[in-house]
Amino acid sequence: MAKAKTNYTCTECGGTSSKWAGQCSACGQWNTLVETVIEKAANRFSGQHKGLAGAAPVQNLAEIDAQDVPRIITGIDEFDRVLGGGLVPGGVVLIGGDPGIGKSTLLLQALANLAQLHRVLYVSGEESGAQIALRAKRLALPTRDLQLQAEIQLEKILATISDQKPDIAVIDSIQTLYSDALTSAPGSVAQVRETAAQLTRMAKQTGTSIILVGHVTKEGSLAGPRVLEHIVDTVLYFEGDAHSSFRLVRAFKNRFGAVNEIGVFAMTETGLKGVSNPSALFLSHHEKQVPGACVMVTQEGMRPLLVEIQALVDASPLPNARRLSVGLEHNRLAMLLAVLHRHAGIAAYDQDVFINAVGGVRITEPAADLAVLLAIHSSLRNRPLPRGLVVFGEVGLAGEIRPAPRGQERLREAVKLGFSTAIIPKANAPKQKLEGMTIIAVERIDEALQRLGEIQ
Numbered sequence: 001m002a003k004a005k006t007n008y009t010c011t012e013c014g015g016t017s018s019k020w021a022g023q024c025s026a027c028g029q030w031n032t033l034v035e036t037v038i039e040k041a042a043n044r045f046s047g048q049h050k051g052l053a054g055a056a057p058v059q060n061l062a063e064i065d066a067q068d069v070p071r072i073i074t075g076i077d078e079f080d081r082v083l084g085g086g087l088v089p090g091g092v093v094l095i096g097g098d099p100g101i102g103k104s105t106l107l108l109q110a111l112a113n114l115a116q117l118h119r120v121l122y123v124s125g126e127e128s129g130a131q132i133a134l135r136a137k138r139l140a141l142p143t144r145d146l147q148l149q150a151e152i153q154l155e156k157i158l159a160t161i162s163d164q165k166p167d168i169a170v171i172d173s174i175q176t177l178y179s180d181a182l183t184s185a186p187g188s189v190a191q192v193r194e195t196a197a198q199l200t201r202m203a204k205q206t207g208t209s210i211i212l213v214g215h216v217t218k219e220g221s222l223a224g225p226r227v228l229e230h231i232v233d234t235v236l237y238f239e240g241d242a243h244s245s246f247r248l249v250r251a252f253k254n255r256f257g258a259v260n261e262i263g264v265f266a267m268t269e270t271g272l273k274g275v276s277n278p279s280a281l282f283l284s285h286h287e288k289q290v291p292g293a294c295v296m297v298t299q300e301g302m303r304p305l306l307v308e309i310q311a312l313v314d315a316s317p318l319p320n321a322r323r324l325s326v327g328l329e330h331n332r333l334a335m336l337l338a339v340l341h342r343h344a345g346i347a348a349y350d351q352d353v354f355i356n357a358v359g360g361v362r363i364t365e366p367a368a369d370l371a372v373l374l375a376i377h378s379s380l381r382n383r384p385l386p387r388g389l390v391v392f393g394e395v396g397l398a399g400e401i402r403p404a405p406r407g408q409e410r411l412r413e414a415v416k417l418g419f420s421t422a423i424i425p426k427a428n429a430p431k432q433k434l435e436g437m438t439i440i441a442v443e444r445i446d447e448a449l450q451r452l453g454e455i456q
Helices: 077-083 103-114 129-138 154-164 189-206 227-231 278-282 330-344 366-381 407-416 445-455
Strands: 006-010 033-037 092-096 120-124 146-150 168-172 209-214 234-239 246-254 262-268 271-274 293-300 303-315 323-326 351-357 389-391 421-425 438-442
Touching (some): 033 189, 077 234, 077 246, 077 262, 077 271, 092 189, 092 227, 103 120, 103 168, 103 209, 103 271, 120 154, 129 146, 146 154, 154 189, 189 209, 189 227, 278 303, 293 407, 303 366, 330 351, 330 366, 330 445, 351 366, 366 421, 366 445, 421 445, 438 445
Parallel strands (some): 092 209, 120 146, 120 168, 168 209, 293 389, 323 351, 389 421
Antiparallel strands (some): 006 033, 234 246, 303 351
């Protein structure tokens, strides 16, 4: 029997190479080339492979009637928030996360709610029908109208969707499917890319909302080709520790809503429940103020969240002091320490500095800079910050404090939760006084530390 011809495909960009190399020559990424079977041209370029959106006549953009598409509400408020208001007919959603973090549980809950008003289909490639029925019974979900299919062959799944015409279909998971048009194994780059493209084409043609579940790698990114994220309309990631009771669902891509929107869930015996006041998760409740703790207001999508930033500064026994940050960017911490030394005269080169964002939340926006520096200063001087203080602002290399977007919403959220003093960038100072809030507007980091010393 003749040996199948293979080549090496990059999981990041989809580029191919005739032999393995440590670095992809197309995108420059390391260790992304995986061996795949070369498919026959007749299979890959047959007439069934058309554009994802189908052929359409050329139109003038100004003459196209743009209408808001009605959303399909899942009944889970936090899930609807991340989706941008609900599922869009014909939209394709990709959900990734670590094993056991709650992807299947959340989707089973959503489908049970949707089945009461819509036609739904749950396609399972990893679990049997009995296992899913057992989970639904444990969660006490109504499943009378929920259709289930345990199948991994793409052609049979497409035939079922075409025959049943469901409003919403869940594929759990995309890495288990295979197409007869390809000879490679399920989960390979070619199979994942082809099955996702075929399902997306079906969604656009029939108007069925399809939700794909994807496995993740050890680094936390979706397994398979990176082009998978470009094909779908929305990409959601589960965040949080599987051993913790709290989960975050973050939107990394959304053609129908805000990016970086998050939903906060608590894992209970009856499934995932939305958290109505997520700021309470990210704030520590100290009996008295402690050094090194500073509360900031971060903006996640359209939602302001109060998060406590904790810093521990201690004399280092090593020649090279350690720098460790959890929930914040490590390289930015080194930059902020240099700014603190150069523009405020506070040196920490012989100190170990540890930074943590309470609650396991990951903060990516630079508006956390001021809170990090004030927490470091508080821990270094062993003086707690005043009770009821909240801060936000980006710190530049020249020592200036830059404004953060949506400053008014951040301040209103802080007032709602009982905070009475805010140190913010001068450009974010409100024109009208906020009742119950004392605003301290600053322009530079040394001015912020000086004003902080006046109220401590």
